[in-house]
Amino acid sequence: MPRPEPPYYAVIFTSRRTEGDNGYAERALEMSELAAQQDGYLGEESARDESGLGITVSYWRDEEAIAGWRKNLEHTESRRRGRAEWYEEFEVRVARVERSYGFTR
Amino acid sequence: MPRPEPPYYAVIFTSRRTEGDNGYAERALEMSELAAQQDGYLGEESARDESGLGITVSYWRDEEAIAGWRKNLEHTESRRRGRAEWYEEFEVRVARVERSYGFTR
Numbered sequence: 001m002p003r004p005e006p007p008y009y010a011v012i013f014t015s016r017r018t019e020g021d022n023g024y025a026e027r028a029l030e031m032s033e034l035a036a037q038q039d040g041y042l043g044e045e046s047a048r049d050e051s052g053l054g055i056t057v058s059y060w061r062d063e064e065a066i067a068g069w070r071k072n073l074e075h076t077e078s079r080r081r082g083r084a085e086w087y088e089e090f091e092v093r094v095a096r097v098e099r100s101y102g103f104t105r
Numbered sequence: 106m107p108r109p110e111p112p113y114y115a116v117i118f119t120s121r122r123t124e125g126d127n128g129y130a131e132r133a134l135e136m137s138e139l140a141a142q143q144d145g146y147l148g149e150e151s152a153r154d155e156s157g158l159g160i161t162v163s164y165w166r167d168e169e170a171i172a173g174w175r176k177n178l179e180h181t182e183s184r185r186r187g188r189a190e191w192y193e194e195f196e197v198r199v200a201r202v203e204r205s206y207g208f209t210r
Contacts, residue, residue, distance in 0.1 A: 001119060001196050010200050012115060012162055014106060014150050018210075045119050047154035055152045055160040057117055083208055091106050091207040095115050095200035102196040103188055105123075 002043025002059055006097045009060040015090035016052050024086045031078050038072070040065020059097075066094065107148025107164055111202045114165045120195035121157050129191045136183050143177070145170020164202075171199065 017024070035041055040061035048054035060066045069075060082090070122129065140146055145166035153159035165171045174180060187195070 001121075001194060003196060006198075010115075010117060010198065012117065012202075014162070016106075045158060045160060047152040047156075047158050047160045049152035049154075053150060053152050055150060055162060057119070057160060057162075087208060087210070089106060089207065089209040091108060091205060093111075093115065093202045093205040095202040097117075097198045097200040100196060100198040102194065103192060104194040105192070 001045070001102070003100070003102055004042045004059060006099055008042055008097050009062060009066060010095045010097050011058045011060065011066060012093040012095060013054075013056045013058070013090065014093075015054045015056075016088045017054065018086055018088055022085045023081075027078055027081070031075060034072065034074055035069055038065065038069045040068065063094075106150070106207070108205070108207055109147045109164060111204050113147055113202050114167060114171060115200045115202050116163045116165065116171060117198040117200060118159075118161045118163070118195060119198075120159045120161075121193040122153075122159065123191055123193055127190050128186075132183055132186070136180060139177065139179055140174055143170065143174045145173065168199075 032044060035044065035058060042059035042061060044056065044058040046054070046056040060069070137149060137151075140149065140163060147164035147166060149161065149163040151159070151161040165174070
């Protein structure tokens with residue numbers, strides 16, 4: 001559970017997948033590993049429900065870091081395949097985290 | 106998939122649950138229904154993975170709406186029970202959504 005100090009940025013990606021894997025799982029893992037190598041990457045959390053709704057939130061130092069990852073060629077190709085093959089629908093939200101608090105038992 | 110026009114606020118709640126239900130599922134449903142009646146509520150998305158990580162993102166018009174929901178007595182009691190019974194750990198992030206884009210097949 002990444003806990004950087006605000007302010008930082010969150011990219012909230014919510015999606016519903018198409019039927020079948022179509023190479024998605026392998027590519028998603030590759031993209032997570034590649035994102036983690038980017039300058040300004042702070043962490044990622046991901047969950048997909050039985051109902052099919054997936055939520056991935058990635059955390060970034062600033063807008064420049066988000067823009068850098070967006071320009072990555074492998075990521076750009078993955079986004080193209082996402083629209084062509086993997087997603088019925090998605091929404092991307094770029095948000096500035098202003099405050100946070102946590103709890104650990 | 107809620108798609109309000111930015112700017113608005115997202116409350117990103119990531120959590121790992123304790124063992125057993127302990128009344129959680131019923132109460133979580135009640136809280137979702139109660140939140141939806143609050144002034145300034147814009148929507149909610151929730152997913153829990155097989156690994157146990159849950160992500161709930163609720164969307165709000167502004168900070169005032171978030172504060173209003175936080176003051177709700179039923180919600181306050183649920184947060185108390187969350188720390189006492191339901192969660193191993195959680196993180197709450199309050200973020201201002203600055204831009205968004207979506208895709209529908």
